[in-house]
Amino acid sequence: MSDIAIIGGGAAGAALFGALLSRDASANVHWVTGSTPRIGRGVAYGTSHNHHLLNVRAGGMGLYPDADEGFAEYGARNHAGARPTDFLPRSLFGEYIESQLGKRIRNAEQRGRRFAIVPATALGIQASGSGYEIALDNGGTVSAGQIVLALGALPPRPLRTVSKRALGSGAYVLDPWSLTTRPAHPRRLIVIGTGLTAIDTLISASIRWPDVELVAVSRHGLPPFVHPALPIDPFPRQAELNARLLACDGPAPVLAEIRRTFREHPHVDWRGVIDGMRPVNAKLWQAFTPRQRKQFLRHARWLWESARHRLAPQPAEIIQQLRDEGRLRIHAARVLGVDGAGPLDVTVRSRDNQLVTTLQSDIVVQATGLDTAAAFAEHPLVSGLLRDGLASPDPLQLGVLAEPDGRLVNAAGQIQPGLHAIGSLLRGNLWECTAMPEIRGAADALATLLSSPCVGHDERCAVLAAS
Numbered sequence: 001m002s003d004i005a006i007i008g009g010g011a012a013g014a015a016l017f018g019a020l021l022s023r024d025a026s027a028n029v030h031w032v033t034g035s036t037p038r039i040g041r042g043v044a045y046g047t048s049h050n051h052h053l054l055n056v057r058a059g060g061m062g063l064y065p066d067a068d069e070g071f072a073e074y075g076a077r078n079h080a081g082a083r084p085t086d087f088l089p090r091s092l093f094g095e096y097i098e099s100q101l102g103k104r105i106r107n108a109e110q111r112g113r114r115f116a117i118v119p120a121t122a123l124g125i126q127a128s129g130s131g132y133e134i135a136l137d138n139g140g141t142v143s144a145g146q147i148v149l150a151l152g153a154l155p156p157r158p159l160r161t162v163s164k165r166a167l168g169s170g171a172y173v174l175d176p177w178s179l180t181t182r183p184a185h186p187r188r189l190i191v192i193g194t195g196l197t198a199i200d201t202l203i204s205a206s207i208r209w210p211d212v213e214l215v216a217v218s219r220h221g222l223p224p225f226v227h228p229a230l231p232i233d234p235f236p237r238q239a240e241l242n243a244r245l246l247a248c249d250g251p252a253p254v255l256a257e258i259r260r261t262f263r264e265h266p267h268v269d270w271r272g273v274i275d276g277m278r279p280v281n282a283k284l285w286q287a288f289t290p291r292q293r294k295q296f297l298r299h300a301r302w303l304w305e306s307a308r309h310r311l312a313p314q315p316a317e318i319i320q321q322l323r324d325e326g327r328l329r330i331h332a333a334r335v336l337g338v339d340g341a342g343p344l345d346v347t348v349r350s351r352d353n354q355l356v357t358t359l360q361s362d363i364v365v366q367a368t369g370l371d372t373a374a375a376f377a378e379h380p381l382v383s384g385l386l387r388d389g390l391a392s393p394d395p396l397q398l399g400v401l402a403e404p405d406g407r408l409v410n411a412a413g414q415i416q417p418g419l420h421a422i423g424s425l426l427r428g429n430l431w432e433c434t435a436m437p438e439i440r441g442a443a444d445a446l447a448t449l450l451s452s453p454c455v456g457h458d459e460r461c462a463v464l465a466a467s
Contacts, residue, residue, distance in 0.1 A: 002130070002146060004028070004029050005134055005142050005144035005147045006030070006148045007032045007150060008033075008149065008150030009036045009042065010040070010042020010045075010150065011040060011042050011045055011152075011439065012042075012152060012422050013039075014101050015440055016150060017029065018063065018100065019064060020115075020450065022066070022107075022447075023448075024113070025451040026114075030116050030142050032118045033118065033120075034119070034120070035121060038094070039098075040101050047090055047200075049204060051207065052090045052091065052204075053089055053312045054087050054089070054093060055196060055312055056087075056437070057085050058071055058072040060437060063101075063440060064100065064443075069100070071096050075088050085231055087314065118136070120137055122134050122135070123135045123137055123380050123381060125147060125419075131144055131145035131146075132145070132419075134147065146420070148406070148420045149381075149425055151381070153371060153372075154370075156174045156371050157371055157378065158366065159192070159335060159338070161338060162366075163338065163340075166344050166364075168341075169341045170342065171342035171343065171344050171362065172344060173364065176197055176200070179204060179208075179363075188343075188359075188360070189205050189212050189214055189215070189361060189364075190215045190346055190363070190364045191216045191364075192216075192218070192335055192365065193217075193369065194216050195367070196224055196311065196369075197369060198216055199315055201365055202214055202216060202319065202322070203318050206327065214327055214328040215328070216329070216330045218330075219302065219351065222302065222306050223311065223319060223330065224305075224306050225307050225310045225311070227271070227310045227311065227312055228269070229313050234276055238272075241258075242276070246287070250289070251300055261273060271307075271310070278437075286404070294396060332350070333348035333349055336349055340360075342362070344361055344363075345358050346358065370427075372394075372397060372399045372424055372427050372428075373397035374386065374394065376397070382400075390410055391408045392413075394428030399424060399425035399428045400421060400425050400428070402426050402428070404430060406420040406421050406426060423439055
């Protein structure tokens with residue numbers, strides 16, 4: 001069996017690496033983790049701030065389906081008073097990842113399972129014989145017959161309306177997580193975006209600079225909806241609803257069916273209905289034509305993201321308090337331009353009245369969510385795969401073209417033997433693939449595929465994957 005290489009040191013990489021180590025296969029597993037000092041955490045769980053909370057209850061989080069200890073149990077031991085229904089700090093889940101990963105590594109060592117953790121960054125992948133050669137930034141290489149891209153979010157690109165002068169000023173921040181390490185003490189801070197990352201950014205800024213004036217701008221000015229304090233009962237007719245949704249032709253009938261359900265069942269909590277769609281979300285997306293997917297992204301994505309990826313009650317209360325105190329204003333507006341050498345001038349057009357105004361800000365933070373536009377990414381590894389035809393960009397810029405099981409599709413429109421992906425690069429095919437419950441299941445399934453004795457550069461792998 002050929003060697004396996006995982007590229008990416010975040011939670012998706014940790015989930016797949018641990019799942020592979022738990023299987024008694026002969027393949028050597030190389031985990032190319034990059035230069036991160038705390039492998040397994042990635043951006044999502046690398047925060048050290050306890051006010052950055054998970055948006056999934058503790059009982060729904062985990063790293064492995066067969067873990068010896070669930071996150072809820074770990075939280076109860078390591079976070080005073082924690083319950084399975086709580087939304088716990090993301091840093092605590094990062095610690096849980098490290099704990100579970102450590103156990104898998106020690107167990108693999110005792111069993112003589114072959115593996116290597118490579119603390120280097122992958123710069124490129126070249127086909128070599130019956131496998132691939134991975135070039136590393138330390139001058140070394142890793143050879144493998146099977147490679148999995150677990151890269152997480154691609155490097156953020158500035159909005160097209162941001163001038164070079166603004167980018168060079170240092171006052172425009174592309175990495176929201178670096179904000180609170182800055183020595184500046186701003187009078188006003190503008191965040192572009194109102195999603196989960198923007199909410200974390202606003203709360204962190206309000207704590208770091210108690211007297212700062214906060215402004216958030218997004219096209220619809222809609223923060224994420226909020227989880228209930230306690231779990232809600234599932235919609236009793238969810239199975240019937242899901243069957244009707246799967247029979248719909250396109251996003252418009254799907255949304256109409258959901259609205260009809262809300263009208264006919266006014267006493268049912270809508271959040272339970274949306275959560276109950278989770279098992280069929282990928283199937284719904286895959287049934288849409290390219291034109292229908294484009295329609296969804298243009299007209300309904302903003303509402304779906306706010307309803308599906310909701311906010312824990314505690315940060316929602318903080319945001320509401322900031323608004324009530326007048327410390328935070330949220331505008332529904334389009335950003336027309338950002339310019340200046342610091343402070344920056346942010347020109348926006350109001351959604352309500354189309355008036356154009358310019359706001360001045362000491363710091364502007366771009367927090368617009370995941371960047372999955374692989375074709376435009378400033379990422380040497382991804383750019384090289386596209387250039388060499390080993391992978392293809394998704395036409396709607398939702399990662400790369402791939403099969404549902406993660407096998408990449410090359411420039412010729414064929415499955416590229418031995419190349420796989422997991423996580424956000426697969427949004428074009430799966431849509432919902434970035435949350436930990438989805439990643440956990442995908443990692444377990446991919447580990448089973450890669451551990452099969454027939455996996456490799458031959459047609460039998462395609463037969464196995466399709467079965």
